[in-house]
Amino acid sequence: MPAISLWRATLAAIALATVTAGAAVAATDWPSKSITLVVPYPPGGPTDIVARSVAQGLSEELGQTVIVDNRSGAGGNIGAELVANSDPDGYTLLLGTTAHAINMSLFKNLNYDTQKSFAPISLLTQGPLVIVTRPDLPAKNVGELIALAKASPGKLTFASSGNGQSTHLSAELFNAMAGTRMVHVPYRGSAPAMTDVMGGQADLMFNTMLSSMPYVRDGKLKALAVTSAARSAAASDIPTIAEAGLPGYEATAWNGLLAPAGTPDAVLQKLSAALKKVLARPALQKQFAQQGFDAQWMTPADFQKFIDNEVKKWAEVVKVSGATVN
Structure with a gap:
């Protein structure tokens, strides 16, 4: 190899090693400051209620304040796009919902991809x-x-x-x-x-x-x-739609935690471990159960599979219903 090529290759290797080491150190020190949890809906709604309960638990587990930032509008797309374009450092997270699976087929032009623009962390709640x-x-x-x-x-x-x-x-x-x-x-x-x-x-x-x-x-x-x-x-006194007159009908809603794609795996694993503890708290489980939600923790890999299945399922519902949004 010519000397100049060898020199360039050496510099490239040093640069890559420096970036990799820097990312590892950042992940090890994470979190060293407050975390923002973007909720793509207004305060007071069901997603906001879940977000604030989870944010409090994460704050206690991680030792840093988790700030809830409500960014509503465009069917949840404004908040999702903001997080998708944020630095993948673990300090900006998204409270994702069923809508972000639905939007993949409902909206003609999205500035994010639910399956590719985010790193899944865990499901939070699911219910009718x-x-x-x-x-x-x-x-x-x-x-x-x-x-x-x-x-x-x-x-x-x-x-x-x-x-x-x-x-x-x-x-x-x-x-x-x-x-x-x-x-x-x-x-x-x-x-x-x-x-x-x-x-x-x-x-x-x-x-x-x-x-x-x-x-x-x-x-x-x-x-x-x-x-x-x-x-x-x-x-339990309220019947299902299927038993009350429309056989075969079924639909549920969920909330989950997402980070920007490219977030270091070490950060994702720390968030996943903290969430597992938060969602296992009896008081939190009771709070959600009383309102019809189950607190459900998933590994990042399982949550990705869950999202993929949801995107596929709701695409069929959009097709059947004929619903569209420009």
Whole structure:
């Protein structure tokens, strides 16, 4: 090898070794400052509630403050894009949801790829949605809701936490399977959508049990059915949609933790280990269970497989429902 080529190769090897060593040291020292957890929805909604509980637990396990940063809009895409373009150093994380699997097929142009732009850390929670209506809606069960919707095509409205959310596509799947034509009204998060259902500005919503059930118990909302295949332990008196009049229907919602692609594996493993402890806390498990969610930890590899399966599953739902977002 010519001397000049050997010299260049040596410099390249030294540079690579320096970068690799620097990354290793950074991963070893991580976290040395506060961590930002981006929640792509407004404060007060179900995703925000999960995020703040998990952030507190991670703060205690990691010894650094985990700050929740709400960046809502565009069906969860604004927050996701922000994290996808952040430095892959473990200091900016995303509270990912079912929507980020749905958006892959629902939106024509995304500035991130759910399967490639992020490094998966773990699933956090999973659970059914519940159909809640304004208290005076003249439908006491799923069968009556279907009959009411068919009697007035295009008049019943369903609110959602935004285009592409599970609260949107679950209702679109219902429309497709029941042969109804309820009209979608998207909001910038679950909390404002639910407020309008309670106020009568929208007729119903497919919402998480975490944020809906307190209002159901107070009589401010009426619960018709849950979207899971089996009844929820958090409200065993509420039937499933399948048993209440629409056989074969099933949909669930989830939350998970993601980092930008390229985040050092050592950092991901530290986060994974900390999350395993947080999600195993009895108090946290009880808190989520009371609201219809199961706390579920996964390895990064298993969570990647989970995401891949979700993207595929919801692509089929988007196709069946005919839902699109420009």
